[in-house]
Amino acid sequence: MTIVPVLMAAIAPGIALLSYFYLKDKYETEPIHLVAKMFLLGMLLVLPAMVIQHGVGYEFGNGNFVLSFVSSAGLEESLKWFVLVQLIYRHASFDEPYDGIVYATAVSLGFATLENVFYAFLGLPSFAALLYRAFLPVSGHALFGVMMGYYLGKAKFKPEKAGLYLTLSLALPIVWHGVFDYILLLSNWIWLMVPLMGYLWIRSLGRISRANDRSPLRALGSEEEIKA
Structure with a gap:
């Protein structure tokens, strides 16, 4: 495979998923x-x-648990969460619950896309390998982003429970990302991964619907329709 098709195949899944959530x-x-x-x-x-992952591996080793829950899930989700809380959480454009999902999936898919490019060029790319990464690691990052963004939206629009929801917005993506990565390290991973991905997609679609339903702009839209 030549450079341009490989680059396009590595980037396309992230752009397509971001467009979908947007x-x-x-x-x-x-x-x-x-x-x-x-x-x-x-x-x-x-x-x-x-x-940082290199340093964690040097300090704590590369056992399956450390790789899955610390080096990968813990570190990556914490970095994404930090960026969102610092730059987006109080931003004026974050004016409805679903916006948290849009921005969190954007950060997550940006991470997954460059990671995908590295894997494509540092490994031995094939159509099957790129398809595998599109359906699993890239999609996985998107779904962890939905989780994070959903609870960031709840934290922003339910300030009385902001502490709880901010904690969940970080803790739940770390747990599920860790489970995802741990399964991939098992010899029979396919039998566990298929139901896991199905469950995560179903839950994510439900969160998308609930976040949209809680939008303060929904009532404004209904009033405009009635006036029209």
Whole structure:
């Protein structure tokens, strides 16, 4: 496979999934430049993550649990969460619960996309390998982003429980990401991965629907329809 087709195949899944989640915003789509910024920031997180992961492996070893829950899930989700809390959580454009999902999936898919490019060029790319990465690691990052963004949205719009929801927005993606990676290290991973991905997709679609239903812009839209 030549460079351009490999690069396009590595990038396409992340862009396609981001477009899907972006267009799921029923009431007011987010500024495209801000979503693109979060995507690029997600890409930039890959390099510090790789450096820190190397240090974690040197210090604590590379056992399956450490690789899955500490080096991968714990570190990667913490970096994404930190960026979102610092740059997006109080941003004026974050004005409805679903926006948390848009921005979190943007950061997550930016990370997954550059990671995918590295794997494509450092490994031995084939159509089967790129398809595997599109359906599993890239999709997995997107679904962990939905989880994170859903609870960030709840934290912002239910300030009385903000502490709880902020904690869940970090803890749940770490747990599920860790489970995902741990399964991939098992010899019979396919039998556990298929039901896991099905469950995560179903839960994510439910969160998308609930986040949209809680939008304060929904009532405004209904009033405008009645007046019309």
